[in-house]
Every structure is written in C-alpha cells, then in structure tokens.
Amino acid sequence: MKLTEKEVRYVAGLANLSLSEDELARMVHDLGGILTQMDRLAEIDTTGVEPMAQVLYDAGDDTATLREDVERTPLGSDAAVANAVVTASGYFKVPLVIER
Amino acid sequence: MSNIAKQTISSIREGLLSRRFSATEITVQALAFAAGENPKTNAYLRLCPERALAAAAKVDAALAAGESLGLLAGVPVAVKDVILTKGVITTCGSKILEHYNPPYDATAVERLEAAGGIIIGKTNCDEFAMGSSNENSAFGPVRNPVAPDRVPGGSSGGSAAVVAQGTAVVSLGSDTGGSIRQPASFCGVVGVTPTYGRVSRYGLSAFASTLDHIGPFARNVSDAATLLEVMAGRDPLDSTSAAAPVPSYAASLTGDVRGMRVGVPVEYMKHATGETATLIYQALDTLRGLGCEVVDVSLPSTDYAVATYYVIATAEASSNLARYDGVRYTTRSAEASSLISMYQHSRGEGFGPEVKRRIMLGTYVLSHGYYDAYYVKAQRVRALIARDFTQAFGGSAQGKLDAIVAPVSPFPAFKLGEKVDDPVAMYLSDIYTITGSLAGIPCMSVPCGLTSEGLPVGLQILCDHFKEPEMFRLAHAFESAVGSASSN
Numbered sequence: 001m002k003l004t005e006k007e008v009r010y011v012a013g014l015a016n017l018s019l020s021e022d023e024l025a026r027m028v029h030d031l032g033g034i035l036t037q038m039d040r041l042a043e044i045d046t047t048g049v050e051p052m053a054q055v056l057y058d059a060g061d062d063t064a065t066l067r068e069d070v071e072r073t074p075l076g077s078d079a080a081v082a083n084a085v086v087t088a089s090g091y092f093k094v095p096l097v098i099e100r
Numbered sequence: 101m102s103n104i105a106k107q108t109i110s111s112i113r114e115g116l117l118s119r120r121f122s123a124t125e126i127t128v129q130a131l132a133f134a135a136g137e138n139p140k141t142n143a144y145l146r147l148c149p150e151r152a153l154a155a156a157a158k159v160d161a162a163l164a165a166g167e168s169l170g171l172l173a174g175v176p177v178a179v180k181d182v183i184l185t186k187g188v189i190t191t192c193g194s195k196i197l198e199h200y201n202p203p204y205d206a207t208a209v210e211r212l213e214a215a216g217g218i219i220i221g222k223t224n225c226d227e228f229a230m231g232s233s234n235e236n237s238a239f240g241p242v243r244n245p246v247a248p249d250r251v252p253g254g255s256s257g258g259s260a261a262v263v264a265q266g267t268a269v270v271s272l273g274s275d276t277g278g279s280i281r282q283p284a285s286f287c288g289v290v291g292v293t294p295t296y297g298r299v300s301r302y303g304l305s306a307f308a309s310t311l312d313h314i315g316p317f318a319r320n321v322s323d324a325a326t327l328l329e330v331m332a333g334r335d336p337l338d339s340t341s342a343a344a345p346v347p348s349y350a351a352s353l354t355g356d357v358r359g360m361r362v363g364v365p366v367e368y369m370k371h372a373t374g375e376t377a378t379l380i381y382q383a384l385d386t387l388r389g390l391g392c393e394v395v396d397v398s399l400p401s402t403d404y405a406v407a408t409y410y411v412i413a414t415a416e417a418s419s420n421l422a423r424y425d426g427v428r429y430t431t432r433s434a435e436a437s438s439l440i441s442m443y444q445h446s447r448g449e450g451f452g453p454e455v456k457r458r459i460m461l462g463t464y465v466l467s468h469g470y471y472d473a474y475y476v477k478a479q480r481v482r483a484l485i486a487r488d489f490t491q492a493f494g495g496s497a498q499g500k501l502d503a504i505v506a507p508v509s510p511f512p513a514f515k516l517g518e519k520v521d522d523p524v525a526m527y528l529s530d531i532y533t534i535t536g537s538l539a540g541i542p543c544m545s546v547p548c549g550l551t552s553e554g555l556p557v558g559l560q561i562l563c564d565h566f567k568e569p570e571m572f573r574l575a576h577a578f579e580s581a582v583g584s585a586s587s588n
Contacts, residue, residue, distance in 0.1 A: 011467065
C-alpha cells in the first residue's frame with residue numbers, strides 16, 4: 001500500500017507529531033515500502049482463528065491477575081512533577097486550553 | 101587483583117569469601133576500567149560511581165558482619181538505559197528524555213541490588229529500544245568491541261558490548277523482537293530472553309507491552325542463569341508478571357543432554373546462507389555428539405512473522421509513546437503556543453527518525469478503516485505463529501520437541517552505516533528472533549563460533565513457556581563443548 005502525502009499528514013496529525021517537509025517526503029517513501037511488506041498478511045487464511053491479545057492465556061499461567069487492594073504510599077506530587085519543565089504549586093503547567 | 105575483564109559471578113564470590121579483594125576494591129577497579137575503555141565503544145551513556153560505591157559498601161559490611169552473601173555479591177552490573185534507576189538519569193537513548201531523573205527503581209534493578217549486585221552504569225541503546233544496530237541512539241552509535249567498524253547489534257547494543265569488552269561482568273537488556281539475542285550474537289556473548297512475564301517490567305520504559313521483556317547478558321551460561329534467577333518471579337507491581345515458581349536455574353546445568361529432542365525449523369534454514377549457515381550446521385553436529393536427537397521441524401507461519409511483528413509492535417508503541425507530550429518529562433518545545441502545538445513540536449523535536457517512523461506506522465494501522473485489516477489480522481496471524489510452537493513442543497506428527505535451535509541473525513555484525521537508510525532491509529533482518537518474541541517463549545543466543553573474519557555468530561535456542569531450565573541445560577552443555585567468552 002502506497003500512502004499519499006495527504007494521508008501521511010493526516011496520520012501525523014493523529015499522532016500529534018510535527019514533521020518537516022523533508023521528513024514528510026521521506027515518510028511517504030518509507031511507510032509505502034513497509035506497508036507493502038505488511039500487506040502480505042492478507043495472503044494467510046485466518047478463518048476461525050481468535051486474535052491473540054494475551055500471551056500466556058493458553059499456557060494456563062494466571063498472569064494478568066490483580067493485586068490485593070492494599071494501601072501503598074504513592075510517589076507524592078513533588079516527585080511526580082519533578083521532571084516537568086513548567087510547574088506551579090505542585091501542578092503541571094500547560095498552555096491555555098480553553099479560551100474564555 | 102586479577103583482570104577485571106575476566107571475572108565471573110563465581111570468581112568474584114570466591115575472591116570476596118577468601119578476602120582476596122573487597123567489593124569496594126572491585127567496584128573502584130571496574131569503574132576505572134569502564135571509564136578508560138568507553139571511548140572505544142560509546143557503550144556506556146553514564147557511570148554511577150556514587151550508587152555503585154554505596155552498594156559495594158553494603159556488601160563489604162555484610163561480609164565483615166559474617167552475614168551470608170547474595171547471589172550477585174560484588175558483581176559489577178550494567179543496566180540498559182530503558183530501565184529506570186532512581187536518581188540516575190535514564191534517557192531511553194532519546195533526546196526527549198535527555199534529563200529524565202526517575203523517581204523510582206525498576207523491580208529488576210531493586211532485586212539485583214538486593215542480591216548484592218553493583219550497578220556501575222547505564223548503557224547506550226537504540227532510541228526507546230527501536231532498532232537492530234544501535235545506530236538509532238540520540239547519543240551516538242555503539243561500536244562492536246570485537247570489530248570497531250561494525251555495529252554491536254540492537255537495540256541492547258551497549259549492554260552486549262560492555263559484557264564482551266569486560267567493562268561489566270553481566271548486564272541487563274530488554275528484548276521486544278530480538279533486542280537481546282541479536283546483539284549477544286553480534287558481540288559473542290550469552291543473551292537471554294526469558295518467558296513473557298518471567299521478569300517484572302515495572303520500571304521498564306514501555307515500547308510494546310505484549311512483547312517487552314527484560315533479560316540478562318553474560319560471558320557464560322551459568323552467569324546468565326544466575327542473573328535471571330535473581331530477577332525472575334511475580335511482582336505485584338506488574339500485573340502481567342507470572343506467578344509460576346522460579347526454580348534454581350544453576351541446578352539445571354548438569355551437562356547431560358542425552359536424549360533431548362532438538363528441532364531445526366526448515367523454514368529458517370532455507371534462508372540461511374554463508375558462514376552463518378555453516379556454523380549452525382556445525383553446531384547441530386556438536387549437539388548430535390552430545391547425544392541429542394536432531395530432527396527437522398516445520399513452523400509454517402514463519403514467513404509472516406516480520407509483517408505481524410511490525411504491525412503489533414508499532415501499534416503498541418504509538419500508544420505507549422503518547423505519554424511523551426512535553427508536559428511531564430523534561431523537554432518542551434519553545435514553539436509551544438497552544439496545547440496541540442506543544443504536543444506536536446515537543447514530539448517532533450524530541451524523537452529521532454526511527455521512533456517517528458514507528459509511531460506513524462502504529463498510528464496508521466490503528467486508524468479508522470485499517471484497524472481490522474492490519475492490527476486485528478496481525479493478532480490472528482500471531483496466534484498461528486504461537487500455535488506452530490505449541491504444536492512443536494506439545495507433540496504433533498513430528499513428535500514432541502524439548503528445544504528448537506536456529507540462527508539468531510541471517511548474517512554476523514554488519515558495518516556501521518551499511519543498512520541505516522533501508523528500514524525494510526533492517527526489519528527483515530529480525531526474521532529469526534521475532535517468532536519467539538511473538539509466541540512469548542524463552543529463547544537465547546549462545547556463541548557458536550567465529551566467521552573467517554573473526555566475527556561472532558550465535559546459536560539460538562528456543563523452548564516452551566517456562567522451560568528455562570531445559571534451555572539453560574542445553575546451552576550450557578553446548579558451551580562446554582565449544583567454549584565460552586569467559587574461557588577464551
């Protein structure tokens with residue numbers, strides 16, 4: 001499957017990714033090549049095969065279990081915001097979201 | 101003290117117990133050696149002497165107090181930079197996390213330090229573990245210590261290189277589609293991808309959650325087995341970690357593999373060429389000599405594994421990497437005029453080309469109109485690939501196998517820059533490692549010889565879920581027959 005530049009721009013928007021014009025051209029080329037490989041999946045018959053979303057389901061091991069609901073000391077807001085670039089009063093600070 | 105580059109877990113233990121050296125002495129020596137050697141490979145992104153010396157002091161205090169030593173007492177360990185270390189910058193090989201200082205330790209890190217292991221530094225890797233050559237690191241490529249004009253493999257290239265170079269005794273890597281086995285093969289060391297869920301991923305920066313593993317690198321099978329034993333087991337902080345009990349892997353290294361049924365996938369060997377194929381066929385002769393029954397096995401869905409993997413891995417990555425948004429982690433674009441432009445520019449400036457490519461692919465295959473054709477289809481084919489292994493190990497027309505052996509990579513370490521402009525060729529080179537990752541079975545690379553140019557080639561061993569003991573037993577017997585990196 002080949003993608004057009006318009007489609008690549010649309011996907012970049014969905015991914016919240018800014019791309020330069022050079023990157024965009026390269027992406028059209030690369031994604032086309034890789035999707036051509038991926039299109040081979042259509043060749044294989046998967047009638048009646050359930051999608052595999054969990055690895056050890058068939059192995060009978062009880063993974064994906066829940067832990068006991070026991071109180072634990074959380075990180076705390078100071079540690080949680082310590083790596084953020086812009087903070088204020090223990091909160092993350094972001095550009096204005098809603099115009100008044 | 102004897103050469104730090106030749107130490108093993110057991111030689112360090114013996115040295116500590118006989119008081120030939122202290123944990124502090126070996127740590128100081130390891131840090132100095134790593135600092136001196138690193139310009140040759142760029143394998144370490146940073147050393148952490150303060151943390152290392154504090155851990156060594158604890159081991160020395162335990163020794164002085166006559167307490168019993170943990171399994172990794174005094175052992176210098178390097179940790180891939182996608183695994184969180186509290187207070188030690190963890191970049192994931194990405195500019196977007198250049199200054200990220202984790203507020204907690206990964207469970208694997210906590211466990212290896214509790215066993216007396218000394219973390220001396222963080223290793224270079226492909227950005228967010230995406231790559232097969234370590235050339236996608238924002239902090240420069242790693243050179244293969246065996247052949248400095250060649251790649252060490254990826255994505256855990258730094259972790260393989262430091263063990264090959266001797267600047268760490270063992271190391272931690274992560275494997276999503278071959279990122280431990282392939283660099284182990286390229287650098288001539290042992291690398292293990294355990295059963296999915298065997299080692300907690302709490303504190304491993306998520307790439308593809310149904311495929312990510314943490315696993316060990318070592319210069320011999322015994323050390324790899326010990327490191328895995330320390331890290332393995334249920335962790336309440338990772339709901340996908342397995343509850344199955346952890347056996348003593350060391351006890352499985354009996355040297356006796358007589359009567360083991362070992363399968364060789366015909367679909368893999370038909371692609372194998374050149375010296376890699378020659379060395380694998382020699383390895384099969386070695387296994388026969390050890391008393392294994394070597395038989396052909398068919399894994400008919402193999403040809404679809406690369407496509408399946410790159411749909412699933414990129415889909416999961418596009419979701420997991422959405423968290424790097426310019427808000428919570430260390431970097432924000434100066435172009436951030438609105439919320440959306442902050443996201444777009446912070447990510448556009450912070451991620452490298454391969455990560456962007458995979459986010460785009462993953463977003464595309466999950467997008468409206470393509471989800472069923474790509475993502476759900478790939479999940480169905482994944483079930484077929486896993487079924488191939490279940491049938492081979494569980495008994496079928498071909499008989500029940502104890503292990504499967506195969507190449508790790510179609511070729512030995514390639515030259516830096518050789519494949520960097522051709523993502524399709526780079527992806528296709530993952531063919532032999534991807535199948536085991538998709539099935540979630542334990543698999544490893546053990547050195548099986550050198551090409552005429554002196555480049556290492558690894559033999560891959562794959563076993564059924566939780567059959568690490570059988571895998572280690574076979575690898576150890578094979579290593580005893582052909583020699584290990586620590587015996588050279």
